[in-house]
Amino acid sequence: MPHxxxxxxxPGSIAMIGASNDPKRIGGMPLDLLKHFGYQGRVYPVxxxxxxxxxxxxxxxxxxxPAAPDLVVLAIGAADVTAMLRRCRAHGARAxxxxxxxxxxxxxEGAALQEELEAFARESGMPVAGPNCMGFANLNTHAYTAFASVFRNVEPQPGAGRASLVTQSGNVCSTVFALMxxxxxxxxHFINTGNEACVEFSEYLEYLAQDGDSDCVVGYIEQLRDGQRFIEAALAFAExxxxxxxxxAGQTEKGSEAVRSHTSALAGNMALYEAAFRQLNVIQGQDFTQMADLxxxxxxxxxxxxxxxxxxxxxxxxxxxLAxxxxxAxxxxxxxxxQVQQALRDGxxxxxxxxxxxxxxxxxxxxPDFVRSVFTALASTDAIDTVVVYATGALLDRMAEPLLEVCAAHPRLFVAIDTGKATCRARLAEGGIPVFTDIGRAAQALPAFCHWLDGRAGVARWAELRKSGAAAPVARELAQLDEYRTKLLLSEFGVPPVAEAPAVDANAAVEAAxxxxxxxxxxxxxxxxxxxxxAGxxxxNLQDEAAVRTAFHEILAAARAHAPEARLQGVLVQAMSKGVAELIAGVTRDPVFGAALTVGLGGVLTELYRDVSHRLLPVDEHxxxxxxxxxxxxxxxxxxxxRPKADVAAAAGAVAALSRAALALGEEVAEIEVNPLQVRQSGAVAIDALLLTR
Incomplete structure (x- = not known):
């Protein structure tokens, strides 16, 4: 079914509303490009x-x-857009x-115009790109709808395109296109998304994932409006x-939203984007040149x-x-x-x-014949994955034939770096061997690519875990849970609590102790x-009955002074417990990606060190x-x-149980935090826990 x-x-046909006969105007440049590059569809200037x-x-x-166009392009003022779209739709236009x-x-007033435009798109079901969009280009069909001069300024493509661009900036789209x-x-495909009033960034990714002419996608993101759709698109690319x-773009974090839990402060906006990219095996670009290299x-x-x-x-x-x-990286x-070293030592x-x-x-x-033996030995061993060959100019030319022969016989990735002027570069590339001409660019692009190659199995595994973990949430009464009841609830999912008991008065506290x-x-x-x-x-480290009684009264007095309106249920009596290490483990709900889990070093310096790891849910023991x-x-x-070794398996089990709890309890839960999760030589227990509802 067509997307x-x-x-x-x-598009098989394009209408340009606001057409111009000036190739420098936005209503004329696309028409000039359509004519110049020989678009075979029907074109209707209006x-x-x-x-x-x-x-x-x-x-x-x-x-x-005379016929309903597949696509209408509006080069008219904002105030006239929605009325014109209604006329185009009535005439049968599809997008x-x-x-x-x-x-x-x-x-x-501009926001009101956009609301009107969005309402039209919802009512009609018509996909509307933009507004504030410079247009697109399908370079395989020569369907140019972009007012971008870059197409005239680069070398024409010799054949069908295989890579696609989708960006939230027209200038970035043009810049990276030229570099590629x-x-x-x-x-x-050359796509920039504009305001995304009606078609969101990830919907374009959905299309490109199933597009037979898109072997990869290069993108620029300022803000994702639909994180779940992005996840699905990324998984489709991975599959x-x-x-x-x-x-x-954007390095700022939403730390101001961290009001009550440490986890919110740690799971900042950029940190979760980076974690999501790693988990989905999305290569995070560092600059435009590297992205073109990738x-x-x-x-x-x-x-x-x-x-x-x-x-x-x-x-x-x-x-x-290079090492x-x-x-x-x-x-x-x-x-x-x-045995490989010995084979190499022979020559x-x-x-x-x-x-x-x-x-x-x-x-x-x-x-020179020994080069073949070197490459064969490296192509045959299971100890490595990738071979990088640095040789310049004529030296690489002398190595080219044995390198091509070995690559034809073995599937291993070989990469060459030539900072000279070897004449064999094109032949090597045709034989499956990329050739870099700069060490720095090779050292930036190749590791990212190799991590992507390595990451394919991991994202496939998480995709399966995500399917299997899609159980319906279990209805629970979650409002105003105190620490004790929070840990009781989490224990049902496999998060073990420390030995403890609630006490409403000093006598009960002594009995519990x-x-x-x-x-x-x-x-x-x-x-x-x-x-x-x-709150004091x-x-x-209370050692006897007298210490417990004194502490009970001091704690309640301090709590009343700190928070006079707070409801006090007494105290929680816990075993004075010591482990190998303390961790923080928490689940927050990110406005973009949804539920995400954070694990890191616990204690008072957690937010300072920010030594944490993030994952989107679900998270299992692995x-x-x-x-x-x-x-x-x-x-x-x-x-x-x-130091004694901690029970890492028990810690991982408790973290996975926290993931299960968050998924089972559903979106009513805003945050769950276990801080600290005490990891012992045998076992792991929740010392403190917090659950916040929406």
Whole structure:
């Protein structure tokens, strides 16, 4: 079934409302491009001032156009847009693009105009791109609807395009397009989204995921309006084996929204975008040149590569430089197995390194056939995924034939770096070997591409987990849960609480302490007091009955003074417990991506260090273990400097249980936080917990 954006992105006929015969005006430039590039569909300029425009018959109004157009492009003022759209729809038009600015971005009257436009789109079901949009281009069908001069300024494409652009900025779209064309990347779709009043960014991604002419997508995002739709589109790209390369602008975090829980402060807006990109195996672009390089590399995605890299050079210094750069970008440069090193040593003198990087030395010039043996050995070992060959000019030319032969026989990803002027670059690329001409660009683009290659299995696994974890929420009474009842609820899903009991008076507190065993902790019990320490509501290491009685009265007095209106349920008596480490684990609801889980180092310095890992839900034990291993403080769980080892499996189980609880309790829950989650040598327990409803 055709996608609803097909008439917009693959139109068989185009009407231009507000047509001009001036190729420098926005109503004329697209018509000039359609004529110049030989668009084979029907073109209907509309303007009562002209009889013909660029050789096309011009019509006085949309009603005079002899057939219903697939796409109408409106080059008219904002105030006239919606009325004209109604006329176009009545004439049978299937989709529209609105150039005009002066809508919601202007506020006031402009916002009212956009509301009117959105209402029309809802009522009619007609896809309307923009407003405040520079138009599109389908370069395979030559359907140019963009008023962009860049198409005239770049080398014409020799054949069908394979990469697509979708951006929330027209200038970015033009800039990255030009960079991609400089690299010889052919482009299928050129899309900028404008205000997204009626068609949101991720709907374009949906279309491109199923588009046979889009092998990858390069995008620029300022704000996603539909995070769930973006997730679905990214998973569709992943399932199709197509890279998604996205630059996210904006580094500010929504820390001002963090009112009651630490988790909200840690799960800032940008942090969750980055976490979502990693989880969905979306490549996060660092700059426009790198994004163009990645689009170019996507043409080699069928090769079998990954982040374990072998480096082959004729220079020890270059080997060291590349190793530093790749390792700094998260790649591995593993020591090669002994048998591989021995095979390399047969032709490499003793002063040449064979462990990795591999320094074949200038001696290779005297024995060029040995190059084939080097490449074959590296293509055959399971110890690496990717081979990077640094050789300049004529030296790379001498290596080209054996390199092509080995790549034809083995699927391993080989990448060359030539900072000279080798004549074999085009032949290598045709044989599946990308050639970089700059070390810095190679060191920035190749690791990102290799991480994408490695990440394909992980995103497929999460997609399956997401399907299996889509159970309906369980209705619960969640309003105003105190700490004790919160932990009881979480324990039903597998989050173990520390030994504890509530007490409404001092006698009950003493009885609970005796049952639990001294020493104990007393904490104020109130659904209205989230941060107990600040309220003077915590007493630690109480050794006997007298200490418990005194602490009970002190805690209640301090709580009443701190929060006179708070409802006090007494105190919570807990075992004075010590573990190997303390973590924070919490679920928040991000306005873009929905429920997300944060895990990190616990304690009072949590927000300062921000040593945390984020994941979109669901999270299972496997994902939770990955999260724990990714934080810098993980060595504290793994026996750092003779410390006892923590029960990481129990910690991961508790984190996964928190994910299950959040999904089961549904969207009524705004936040759940366990802080700290105490991890012991055996087991993990929730020491404190907080649940906030919407």
């Amino acid at each position: 609803r954006l097909s008439p917009m992105l693959q 303007n009562p001032k002209y009889g013909d425009v660029f050789g096309y018959r011009c019509y006085p109004d949309i009603e005079s156009v 529209a693009i609105v150039y005009a600015a002066g809508f919601a971005e202007m506020g006031g 064309r400089q690299l010889g990347v052919t482009v299928s 199709a084996g197509k890279p998604m390369i996205m630059y996210k 689009a170019w590399l996507s043409g080699f995605r069928q090769r079998q590569g990954g982040k374990r890299v072998a480096i082959v050079t004729l220079s020890g210094a270059l080997g060291a430089i 530093d750069k790749f390792i700094g 998260g790649m591995d440069v593993p020591t090669l197995p002994d 490499i003198p003793d002063y040449g390194m064979v462990s990795n990087p591999v320094d074949v030395t200038g001696n290779i010039v005297n024995n 005796v049952r639990i065993g001294y020493p104990v902790v007393l904490k104020i019990l109130s659904a209205d007091i989230a941060h107990k320490t600040e 509501g915590v007493r630690l 994902s939770a273990t990955e999260m724990l291993r990714s934080i810098k403080a993980y060595p504290l769980l793994d026996g750092f400097r003779g």
